[in-house]
Amino acid sequence: MLKFIVKRIGTMLVAMFMIILLTFTLMHAIPGGPFTNPKGMSEEVLAAMEAKYGLDQPMPVQFVNYLGNLLHGDLGPSYKYTGKTVNDFIAAGAPVSAKLGLVTLIFVLLTSIPMGILAALKNNRWQDMLLMAVATIGVTIPSFVIASVLIYAFAFKLNVLPTFGLDSWKSYILPVVAMGGYSVSYLARLMRSSLLEVMGQDYIRTARAKGLTEFAVVTKHALRNAMIPVITVLGPTVAGLLTGSFVIEKIFAIPGIGYYFVNSVTQRDYTTIMGVTVFFAAFLMAMVLLVDVFYCLIDPRIQFDA
Template sequence: MNLLKFFLKRFFSAIFTLFLISTITFFLMKAIPGGPFSKNEKLSDRVRESIEEKYHLNDPIHKQYLDYMAGLLKGDLGPSFARPGVEVSDLMKQGFPISASIGGFAILMVILIGVPFGIIAAIKQNKAPDYAISFLSTLGVCIPSFVLATLFIFVFCYKLNILPSNGLDSWKHYIGPVVALGGFSLAFVTRLTRSSMLEIMQQDYIRTARAKGLPESVVLFKHGLRNALIPVVTYIGPTVAAILTGSFVVERIFALPGMGKHFTDSVGNRDYTTLMGATIVFAALYLVMILIVDVLYVVIDPRIKFD
């Protein structure tokens, strides 16, 4: 029953949050001077007015808002102003799988490399592996993703010419975007796992487990790691949403037709509906990941209750 109450409470909270995000995004877009067709100097005033009337952009702001929210309830994100005859939902369906495929590999890299490296650094504290891992993770945290992407293309694509710089035609095309997209998170998770493990290993219950003569592997992984993973899961949850939707800059640098391309193009073209659609998709995924993180808390540490 507590589980059901928890899910219902969080579900309605997420719906309300998504409603607020949609409302704020809508009015912020409308507050921007100009319109989606104002930049096209080839259009006469009469033609522009006719197009705006077709898309109901001349309607009062409250009517536009109610119409948009009514369509949103039906899963309709509206038409794209920059691409005549194309629905925003179709653009999201085209772009999200590409962003998600790159993001999925990046998440695997972050978890499968970042967590073990953090554990090794904690176990080998103040030794050569710890110094090496700490140095690399600190360097990774300091380098932004767009800088890492640019350096990757310069070194591996142009200087060494061993990897492609754009497209997703083979597994080699994924290496650059995955490394650039997950580099920062990999370094951060490594540092977070290390510091969390060091803190947990100093707790009284860890000393008690060792005093009972339990094998060190049991002490580390059964008693230490499970509790140390709580802050790591807290960070990874929302990060998964960000990575799955793709880094807009990274996708742009590697010329990938993911959500990042649609988002950046919509900003330049003032394509309100596409921009709002991408924002809503990201917000919905973010809220889902927060809910999953809350459930994982209980799985990792049974002492945490849904109450």
């Protein structure tokens, strides 16, 4: 197990380096820069600003300097907000995104898994068809469309729910449903198909032949193996929810990481784009590693080869 974890961490470091290099190259390949002013800026002022932040140096030098600062935990200053650093944005936005993501994750788990189990147990009946129809709609409709419909229905027409911020428990309802809609639908469909496959195995028929109740067959024998594919996709799902949805946070004016990232893209704030990308990638890789390690707790038959 230890050798496997060390090997995976080494692979993650290589992948992280490639992500940083690719993001850095793509940002500098886009015409313009963080100090490009549509109204015009004098060459002297522009040169002074670029010299202050080291943007007048060759790209390889800038990249090496960025890596050196990153190794010390410094994600750099913001080019658009004087006196602010990327670390400040992440420190302010991460708790907000994590809180929203945690509530959304609870909503996703409490909704998707029971939906999938019920659909599998009622296979080809009206309950199954209804739940899978709802899940199909949730998978195919983008989150920003769901958010727009929810805002129109519950804020503009009914005027019962707020549409911005996280000031009260009511403020969580619309962004949680909009952000978790796809995950609920996808995990419900995956849970259904996985449980149906497990329920057709020989050991399930043997358990039934021994006289076990259907409840015992499902809970003690089928669910553990059926949960393995769900856990596989749960790692990236958890990472995405806890780090915030860029679109949803922007629509509902939630000051999380996604909100800062969208603003940084529109304002060409290079360091903020890099910092959020690095933070999200590192968190995603950590969650995937955690899921791989968690496999052995769910199914002891799974062994890791270093």
